[in-house]
Amino acid sequence: MREQKDYDLVIIGAGPSGSLASHQAALNNPELSIAIFEEHKQIGKPTHCSGLVALEGLRRLGINSAVIRKNLMVNEIKRAKFFAPNNNSFQIRRTKDSLIVLNRLELDQYLAVCSEKAGVHLHTDHHVKAMKFVDHRWHLFIKQRDHTQQFSSQILISAEGSRARLAQSIGMQIPDRNWLFPALQYEMSGLHDFETDCSELFFGNNFAPGFFGWFIPLSDESARIGIAVNPECSGRTRLYLDKFIRKHPVLNKRTKRGKVMNSYGGVVPASGPIKKTYSKQFFLVGDAAGQTKATTGGGVNIGGYCGRLAGKYASKILSGDYTAIQGCKTYQNQWKSHFEPDLSLMKYIRRMLSYLPDKLWNDLIEIARSTQISDYMESTNIDLHGRGLINYAVNPDVLVNGLRNSPHLLLSLIRGFLH
Ligand SMILES: Cc1cc2nc3c(=O)[nH]c(=O)nc-3n(C[C@H](O)[C@H](O)[C@H](O)COP(=O)(O)OP(=O)(O)OC[C@H]3O[C@@H](n4cnc5c(N)ncnc54)[C@H](O)[C@@H]3O)c2cc1C
Structure with a gap:
């Protein structure tokens, strides 16, 4: 025909x-x-793709909940933890809309x-x-x-x-090509000592300059582990990912006996x-x-x-x-x-964060932890979190705490905003 x-x-x-x-x-x-x-x-x-999406957003695409649960979903995520370069961390628990890990294929x-x-x-x-x-x-x-x-x-x-x-x-x-971040991710098995309902994000220029590293559990012994980095580091993405897995103090024990099952590259558009x-x-x-x-x-x-x-x-x-x-x-x-x-x-938040030195990342995570960012973010729409973050940041408590404990942080964020 x-x-x-x-x-x-x-x-x-x-x-x-x-x-x-x-x-x-x-x-x-x-x-x-x-x-x-x-x-x-x-x-x-x-x-x-890492396949981490808000369940409600996926439903809004007209995909039936039964199909999502039976055919597309690999894991359900209830919490997200955010780590500073010094390993201080805070956690956000999702009370409303949960996140799921998809089989993207x-x-x-x-x-x-x-x-x-x-x-x-x-x-x-x-x-x-x-x-x-x-x-x-x-x-x-x-x-x-x-x-x-x-x-x-x-x-x-x-x-x-x-x-x-x-x-x-x-x-x-x-x-804009300057804001397309090269990324690499491994799917690993044989992992241990992590929480299966908690995804983790790791900030800092030693392991993921300009963006962040992630650990997304798939089961009680497997996960997607990846990083995205500044476009200037594009030739070194694999070196950064291997270092992240072997040397990051939170990951190195977990991944010691881990095996890479798959490896995926791509660009994260930002x-x-x-x-x-x-x-x-x-x-x-x-x-x-x-x-x-x-x-x-x-x-x-x-x-x-x-x-x-x-x-x-x-x-x-x-x-x-x-x-x-x-x-x-x-x-x-x-x-x-x-x-x-x-x-x-x-x-604009991405522009502010991509230029932050590690010392100020440590300050930022500490401020977020001590000012209870989780209270603001636990019920925000995950797909539309820009306004939630700005509302949190301009809260007088957060501003006063920020100016008192890290006066350089505000300046650095403004510099990033103007970049
Ligand atoms: C490492 C990584 C992790 C990510 N993790 C997440 C995540 O956890 N959650 C999330 O929501 N998003 C994530 N993303 C982003 C997500 O993958 C994209 O936003 C999403 O795929 C965009 O869908 P799209 O249909 O616009 O484009 P794509 O999925 O990129 O599809 C474009 C299609 O067009 C085809 N194509 C391109 N050019 C041509 C051509 N000339 N002729 C014919 N075909 C063509 C390509 O082959 C491709 O199939 C991630 C991205 C990366 C790189």
């Missing part, structure tokens, strides 16, 4: 944002011809199958090399193995991930939301649009939600309910009204 070449809607990339966009469009209007092009042979591979494959069931044509092993807008349609040049074919589409959604090369090729603003996320009959979503939390690099829930919005408004344009420009602008207004204030705050 001859392969279909012309579609109403094409989505680039079958990550969570792309699959959810296509699924939503197909549900809204089953008459549309919709395709996703994914460069990898297998959806979700290679994996490059299963999530991506599940979402892609849902799209296929809704009628979306899924093309794996199809790398979109270039695209151009001619005569009111998008023309895509797509490489499959050793030959290139041309496809076309009335509307295009790019969910191509943080490097956003295609979006850049058509002159769109893309996530550049903040980009200004304009649409062009002619074109939507930008997910990591490519900076729809990620710059504080932690988490982007599954927010990017997925924005993907659904893009799918909804793309289908409304194609159904004749909106003109192209109205649909694109409404998408942008909607996602920005939901997420932009928090994502922008998180961007």
